[in-house]
Amino acid sequence: xxxxxxxxxxxxxxxxxxxxxxxxxxxxxxxxxxxxxxxxxxxxxxxxxxxxxxxxxxxxxxxxxxxxxxxxxxxxxxxxxxxxxxxxxxxxxxxxxxxxxxxxxxxxxxxxxxxxxxxxxxxxxxxxxxxxxxxxxxxxxxxxxxxxxxxxxxxxxxxxxxxxxxxxxxxxxxxxxxxxxxxxxxxxxxxxxxxxxxxxxxxxxxxxxxxxxxxxxxxxxxxxxxxxxxxxxxxxxxxxxxxxxxxxxxxxxxxxxxxxxxxxxxxxxxxxxxxxxxxxxxxxxxxxxxxxx
Amino acid sequence: xxxxxxxxxxxxxxxxxxxxxxxxxxxxxxxxxxxxxxxxxxxxxxxxxxxxxxxxxxxxxxxxxxxxxxxxxxxxxxxxxxxxxxxxxxxxxxxxxxxxxxxxxxxxxxxxxxxxxxxxxxxxxxxxxxxxxxxxxxxxxxxxxxxxxxxxxxxxxxxxxxxxxxxxxxxxxxxxxxxxxxxxxxxxxxxxxxxxxxxxxxxxxxxxxxxxxxxxxxxxxxxxxxxxxxxxxxxxxxxxxxxxxxxxxxxxxxxxxxxxxxxxxx
Numbered sequence: 001x002x003x004x005x006x007x008x009x010x011x012x013x014x015x016x017x018x019x020x021x022x023x024x025x026x027x028x029x030x031x032x033x034x035x036x037x038x039x040x041x042x043x044x045x046x047x048x049x050x051x052x053x054x055x056x057x058x059x060x061x062x063x064x065x066x067x068x069x070x071x072x073x074x075x076x077x078x079x080x081x082x083x084x085x086x087x088x089x090x091x092x093x094x095x096x097x098x099x100x101x102x103x104x105x106x107x108x109x110x111x112x113x114x115x116x117x118x119x120x121x122x123x124x125x126x127x128x129x130x131x132x133x134x135x136x137x138x139x140x141x142x143x144x145x146x147x148x149x150x151x152x153x154x155x156x157x158x159x160x161x162x163x164x165x166x167x168x169x170x171x172x173x174x175x176x177x178x179x180x181x182x183x184x185x186x187x188x189x190x191x192x193x194x195x196x197x198x199x200x201x202x203x204x205x206x207x208x209x210x211x212x213x214x215x216x217x218x219x220x221x222x223x224x225x226x227x228x229x230x231x232x233x234x235x236x237x238x239x240x241x242x243x244x245x246x247x248x249x250x251x252x253x254x255x256x257x258x259x260x261x262x263x264x265x266x267x268x269x270x271x272x273x274x275x276x277x278x279x280x281x282x283x284x285x286x287x288x289x290x291x292x293x
Numbered sequence: 294x295x296x297x298x299x300x301x302x303x304x305x306x307x308x309x310x311x312x313x314x315x316x317x318x319x320x321x322x323x324x325x326x327x328x329x330x331x332x333x334x335x336x337x338x339x340x341x342x343x344x345x346x347x348x349x350x351x352x353x354x355x356x357x358x359x360x361x362x363x364x365x366x367x368x369x370x371x372x373x374x375x376x377x378x379x380x381x382x383x384x385x386x387x388x389x390x391x392x393x394x395x396x397x398x399x400x401x402x403x404x405x406x407x408x409x410x411x412x413x414x415x416x417x418x419x420x421x422x423x424x425x426x427x428x429x430x431x432x433x434x435x436x437x438x439x440x441x442x443x444x445x446x447x448x449x450x451x452x453x454x455x456x457x458x459x460x461x462x463x464x465x466x467x468x469x470x471x472x473x474x475x476x477x478x479x480x481x482x483x484x485x486x487x488x489x490x491x492x493x494x495x496x497x498x499x500x501x502x503x504x505x506x507x508x509x510x511x512x513x514x515x516x517x518x519x520x521x522x523x524x525x526x527x528x529x530x531x532x533x534x535x536x537x538x539x540x541x542x543x544x545x546x547x548x549x550x551x552x553x554x555x556x557x558x559x
Contacts, residue, residue, distance in 0.1 A: 200407060
């Protein structure tokens with residue numbers, strides 16, 4: 001696979017100093033894009049799982065006093081009787097106040113504001129509750145009562161995440177294209193620089209693959225070198241972002257952490273860069289030489 | 294074949310080349326022009342049987358180097374037919390050309406040594422390209438370089454060698470794999486008469502072992518003293534003149550100084 005030694009002065013042509021830095025920047029960008037995509041995929045999965053296991057039932061604010069208490073009791077009975085429901089609890093007025101306070105100001109000013117009653121429903125894992133039927137039964141008993149499975153909000157959020165992920169993968173694709181283009185360009189330049197020596201090798205009976213091996217070996221070494229440099233730049237950057245995210249209020253940002261398998265995938269990027277560089281160089285040399293006599 | 298080297302592989306092509314039986318080189322009505330320029334070779338036809346030794350002579354610009362380039366497959370003819378070892382070059386797949394080229398040793402006029410490699414590595418190239426074991430490479434290259442008087446320069450790079458020393462490295466590279474056909478462009482142009490004669494004996498010895506040779510030269514003294522037949526080019530046209538020693542088989546006169554030592558190398 002690799003040439004033991006080089007018959008071409010590939011280390012003296014200056015391309016060896018330029019290629020690793022370009023690959024390093026590409027691997028840096030690829031690491032950031034990939035880390036972003038992986039974090040989003042973890043987050044989307046977590047939200048999807050967390051939120052789809054809950055429902056919120058709402059009793060309109062127009063029902064008040066004794067009627068409200070009766071409605072709550074009735075609603076809880078209906079909800080708890082539903083197969084697949086693990087628990088159902090009305091959210092206390094004080095907690096609703098606390099949730100609204102950041103938007104509407106001090107709790108004292110809210111005394112007269114009509115607030116609906118919210119019931120937090122937790123589902124058993126994997127339970128397939130027919131939300132529409134449940135809402136129908138609830139609405140029949142308590143006029144105006146609704147059940148929300150967060151579907152609309154969740155769908156929009158997940159589709160946003162998927163779009164951002166798609167952009168991240170597109171960025172990865174572009175980085176791959178630019179990297180391949182860079183290796184093709186440097187390999188072609190190398191072929192032009194060493195044209196004379198390559199012709200001599202040909203004339204003494206070297207196959208194209210003999211020459212290609214020498215370029216491929218060097219591209220692998222330079223690709224690995226650049227890849228490691230890029231990862232070395234990206235690792236502290238990711239660590240820094242993680243540190244800053246941890247300092248933010250826990251509720252505001254989702255947990256931006258990666259699984260060990262994801263870290264492994266990021267660490268494999270330099271190897272990937274080396275292999276891409278090697279294969280690209282080999283293909284470029286074979287293609288270019290096939291046009292010679 | 295240098296000591297310890299054995300033919301690699303038994304590919305179908307190799308066996309076919311080994312057993313072709315006929316002419317080693319055959320040109321039929323070969324014409325060559327560069328781009329849209331005039332024909333530098335016109336209707337060149339000749340056949341060289343295995344084991345023949347020809348000088349290629351003619352004034353500068355007569356087309357000697359072009360004819361050799363066609364012979365070592367650096368160029369394709371504009372017209373006509375070239376066969377090497379019984380293979381029509383025009384119909385030989387590109388992937389099979391390296392096998393043909395490994396049977397051809399070339400001494401380029403401008404040497405074309407790889408400047409960044411030592412004399413040793415330059416001479417070793419044909420063996421390494423053909424996949425010989427490194428122990429064989431080391432033994433044979435060292436012996437041949439010692440024989441051409443470059444024992445003390447094995448690790449020198451070409452730019453640090455004199456013209457004559459570079460020429461000897463180039464010749465050593467051309468003969469190291471004991472080619473079946475040797476094409477040499479002015480191989481003795483940069484060495485003194487004594488070394489020129491010594492190198493000619495090297496060629497003669499190769500010829501005795503079955504190598505077919507075409508040596509392009511301006512050295513009339515050499516041509517006359519060795520008496521081999523000549524391919525004479527003038528204005529792109531070829532004439533063949535027989536050798537002076539009628540009935541003499543090529544390569545039978547290598548009895549002068551050097552051949553005994555050379556016999557140890559090959």
